[in-house]
Amino acid sequence: MSKTITSGHHEAPTSYGIYVLIWLALMSLTAITAVVAGIDLAAFTLVIALLIAVVKSSLVVNVFMRVKYDDKIFKIFIAIAGGTLTVIFLLTFADVYFRR
């Protein structure tokens, strides 16, 4: 079919439906974070809120920013940047925690 040839031109357009679905997921996760914050889970409150933020941002990166459908090189970019940041955070936290 002629569709196969145009895909070499630019990636096959993502369907509107997927975006709407992801948006609904993001809105629900926001509602969940807001509700969870109201419940006292002591130290876990922050951890859960941050975990939800990680899930939300990975949805945005993969679908809205299309990394999931894009070339592998972009995944490598993000992995290297993410890895570097993790090291910076961990080393700083280790320093702060073990100081004194």
Added chain:
Amino acid sequence: MSDITIPEARQAAEHAPAHKKDTQGVKMGMWLFLMTELLLFSGMFLLYSVYRYYYTKEFHQAGMETHTMFGTVNTMVLLTSSLTMALSIAAIERGKKWLSVTFLSSTIVLGLGFLVIKYAEWSTEIADGIYPGSPKLLQHPRGFELFFAMYYLMTGLHGLHVLVGCGILITMLIFIIRGKITQDDPVRLEAAGLYWHLIDIVWIFLFPLFYLVN
């Protein structure tokens, strides 16, 4: 594969390789820029974390003072603007110029709406006497004051990015209307979209750190 007609194949061969290379290059450049943005914000997140560790109690008290409602509404506004941004790109890729214009305009309106809400929020707080160096804040412990210093710094820098993002999107809107961004050449809109989504991601992390302290 066998269904491809010769004129179609020739047309694809003429356009595809050069165009694809260019597209990937533009996106790669944009991603590299986004990494520098990420580093800029990460430095502040790092500072926030360390202060929060040192002044756990004060950050907790100060966090109760922010308006969760403003934060939640603004999160939803920004997430929706990310949706319309993605839809705008999807529309231009299908050759639907005016649908794309409509979605992109919605994104800009939502972005400006975010800033209006932010303005209302800051005004409320400033009216309450909460701003960096205010006499009211100086009466509080140091950690309390630091929380609001970080709050104004980080949400302020983020707001500035939203403002710049709106400017970029307005430029893209003009490009689409003038036919400079088309179905065959949507990469500038895609790059602008990447920037817009990054702003959204930064907010996704700001939201729990400043508004969801219970």
